[in-house]
Amino acid sequence: MAPVTDHEPRVVLSARGLGKDFGGFTAVNNVDLDVHHARIHALIGPNGAGKTTVFNLLTKFLQPTRGKITLLGTDITRTRPDKVARMGMVRSFQISAVFPHLTVLENVRVALQRPAELAVQFWQPLSALDRLNGRAEVLIEELGLTPYLNTRAADLSYGRKRVLEIATTLALDPEVLLLDEPMAGMGQEDVQMVAGIIREVARHRAVLMVEHNLNVVADICHQVTVLQRGEILAHGDYATVSTDPRVRTAYMGTEDA
Numbered sequence: 001m002a003p004v005t006d007h008e009p010r011v012v013l014s015a016r017g018l019g020k021d022f023g024g025f026t027a028v029n030n031v032d033l034d035v036h037h038a039r040i041h042a043l044i045g046p047n048g049a050g051k052t053t054v055f056n057l058l059t060k061f062l063q064p065t066r067g068k069i070t071l072l073g074t075d076i077t078r079t080r081p082d083k084v085a086r087m088g089m090v091r092s093f094q095i096s097a098v099f100p101h102l103t104v105l106e107n108v109r110v111a112l113q114r115p116a117e118l119a120v121q122f123w124q125p126l127s128a129l130d131r132l133n134g135r136a137e138v139l140i141e142e143l144g145l146t147p148y149l150n151t152r153a154a155d156l157s158y159g160r161k162r163v164l165e166i167a168t169t170l171a172l173d174p175e176v177l178l179l180d181e182p183m184a185g186m187g188q189e190d191v192q193m194v195a196g197i198i199r200e201v202a203r204h205r206a207v208l209m210v211e212h213n214l215n216v217v218a219d220i221c222h223q224v225t226v227l228q229r230g231e232i233l234a235h236g237d238y239a240t241v242s243t244d245p246r247v248r249t250a251y252m253g254t255e256d257a
């Protein structure tokens with residue numbers, strides 16, 4: 001179960017009155033969201049509820065029609081997506097370039113080289129590369145990939161590939177990590193393993209995730225926001241939202257299900 005705490009840690013990402021129209025169609029309307037440091041926040045809702053659109057708005061892949069987004073105290077409503085990523089909010093697929101023929105260590109090193117721009121600085125002293133190796137090994141250890149250090153990405157299980165993707169995302173050292181259906185297409189064993197990794201990752205960062213697997217949401221998420229037809233239907237911890245009759249109706253079509 002997600003740990004219960006007396007107080008919420010600081011807000012790192014917030015949205016107020018967020019909205020998006022596509023032509024005459026309102027896909028997202030009046031969404032308020034607060035994502036906290038060291039917390040896992042789930043965005044759930046039926047198909048077409050607006051979850052992906054909210055993700056695209058927060059990461060600035062889409063420009064909001066209405067509302068305001070704040071990241072680490074800075075208004076990013078009009079900021080470009082690449083700048084938002086550099087400011088500390090990254091999305092899992094954005095830079096999850098996992099190269100199948102490279103090993104786990106090589107993949108993480110490539111990801112670490114990108115922000116450091118070491119790739120083009122061939123005159124860098126060897127000590128810089130040593131530092132890179134050190135950071136890569138810490139990251140790999142944090143994500144439980146040490147036994148697979150020299151395994152090619154192509155030979156990893158599906159679940160471990162997702163973990164490696166998350167590791168490459170963390171190379172940018174984000175304060176806020178957005179994960180779009182991280183458990184999609186996984187068997188139960190991998191789901192449990194990846195859930196454990198996400199919990200670990202969130203000890204030092206905020207995680208916002210879209211997730212359809214409600215067992216995972218119940219297990220690891222501290223906060224849950226339920227969207228329906230682009231608007232917030234309910235918000236709170238899992239116990240609160242899962243017993244909300246409106247949520248049950250939205251999900252099951254009947255209050256008694």
Ligand SMILES: Nc1ncnc2c1ncn2[C@@H]1O[C@H](COP(=O)(O)OP(=O)(O)OP(=O)(O)O)[C@@H](O)[C@H]1O
Binds near residue numbers: 050051
């Ligand atoms: N570029 C677009 N142009 C027009 N309508 C769009 C666009 N993107 C999304 N929509 C509409 O906005 C609504 C919300 O879609 P969105 O993909 O955000 O929902 P979702 O909750 O992520 O759904 P799913 O769980 O199926 O992925 C849908 O009705 C969708 O058809």
